[in-house]
Amino acid sequence: MSGTDPLDELSRAVSDGAAVDWDRAESDEATVGMQLGVRALRDLERIAAFSRSHRRPSERSRAASPGAAQEGSVSRPLGVGSIAPSIIDAIRDRGTGMSPKTIVFVHGNFVTRHCWDRWVERYSARGHRCVAIAYPLRDESVGALRAKHPDPALGRLGLREVVEHHVNVIRSLGEKPVVIGHSFGGFLTQLLMQRDVAAAGVAIDSVPVQGVISLEWSFARSLFPVFNPLVSRTKPYLMSFPEFQYTFVNGMPFAAQREAYDREVVPESRVLASGALGAGGRVDFKRDRPPLLMIAGSDDHIMPASLNRANFERYKASPAVTSFKEFPGRNHYLIGAPGWEEVADFAVDWALAHARDGASRESAGATEVTAPAAP
Numbered sequence: 001m002s003g004t005d006p007l008d009e010l011s012r013a014v015s016d017g018a019a020v021d022w023d024r025a026e027s028d029e030a031t032v033g034m035q036l037g038v039r040a041l042r043d044l045e046r047i048a049a050f051s052r053s054h055r056r057p058s059e060r061s062r063a064a065s066p067g068a069a070q071e072g073s074v075s076r077p078l079g080v081g082s083i084a085p086s087i088i089d090a091i092r093d094r095g096t097g098m099s100p101k102t103i104v105f106v107h108g109n110f111v112t113r114h115c116w117d118r119w120v121e122r123y124s125a126r127g128h129r130c131v132a133i134a135y136p137l138r139d140e141s142v143g144a145l146r147a148k149h150p151d152p153a154l155g156r157l158g159l160r161e162v163v164e165h166h167v168n169v170i171r172s173l174g175e176k177p178v179v180i181g182h183s184f185g186g187f188l189t190q191l192l193m194q195r196d197v198a199a200a201g202v203a204i205d206s207v208p209v210q211g212v213i214s215l216e217w218s219f220a221r222s223l224f225p226v227f228n229p230l231v232s233r234t235k236p237y238l239m240s241f242p243e244f245q246y247t248f249v250n251g252m253p254f255a256a257q258r259e260a261y262d263r264e265v266v267p268e269s270r271v272l273a274s275g276a277l278g279a280g281g282r283v284d285f286k287r288d289r290p291p292l293l294m295i296a297g298s299d300d301h302i303m304p305a306s307l308n309r310a311n312f313e314r315y316k317a318s319p320a321v322t323s324f325k326e327f328p329g330r331n332h333y334l335i336g337a338p339g340w341e342e343v344a345d346f347a348v349d350w351a352l353a354h355a356r357d358g359a360s361r362e363s364a365g366a367t368e369v370t371a372p373a374a375p
Helices: 006-015 022-028 032-053 057-064 080-097 113-125 142-147 152-156 159-171 184-193 217-227 241-247 254-264 270-277 305-317 340-354
Strands: 102-106 129-133 178-182 200-204 292-297 321-327 365-368
Touching (some): 113 129, 178 184, 241 254, 305 321
Parallel strands (some): 200 292, 321 365
8 A cells, every 4th residue: 555644545445445455455454552453444345234124115225325324223323524534543542552342251051162163264364353251160171071961060150150250351451342141141242231230231142031931842841851840950951862853954955964963062060040931031121222133044943033032022112222133044043054144244343333432312213123135
């Protein structure tokens, strides 16, 4: 890149909508501060493109009219031309001490934090600082954790301890991150939104908070082994391969199911799982909180899409931004099944577009995010 100030030059290019060779731009900048400026502008362009592609038909009609005002929905496009210079100013003010936006990953029950490894690698390549938190007693290999089964200490692990563990880790990071959780991790993400420790949250295939229930047969069948009244509540539960096939990876080839089971599944605390049913699983649906996106898979057995939608609907009384997205043909393992990249990109683009520091109060409310309109 030429010129006396490469970031000013790049800012003008983004503002004018010009094509930019981002990989070359970042490699050209020798200092950390300049590289972070390039990354910030690159993310800004991605967020703006995401916002434009997910506008409602009525908004696209207004956008087609010269001088039309953009108002009234969470998918309101960002004003790249006016925002880019201010980002450059912020980069200069903070210098080389600025770090990329932090993203925290919260795993669900029956697995370890390594279920997020591919997401961490993908987001890190975009310049993000990624932190995948392990539950207490969970930061060991799958083989080591299975060898301890049944572990009495794990059998006593409860919801309060797990929630406070996540809160403490997040508060130690020095900034409010985007929090992305899957399954029970999605449930924990909803609880963390109530604690004001995040800039935005994404709950994927989430276990519901207290008061939200499903009457679908697949939901009851999937959870019965965990809540079997004939088994001691303090005896850890190790999901069998046939149960994993039904609850997590239905519809996938056998070899892929087996590989995922051997790589991911570990013993779980029944006490922790039942915590979602008690007072600790309660949220205030009406309170203000950081923006929250709920993602569901249409073919999920253990946490049906209808259950996730019902959870989302309960937030309609909140003044905060809340969105719902259903991915067709996806099972409960949509964070690792083929096509996970689409989910990962959608999640982070939405979160960065609506993170609390930049969320407009005009855009607050509950909306369902539909597929991008055809060009």
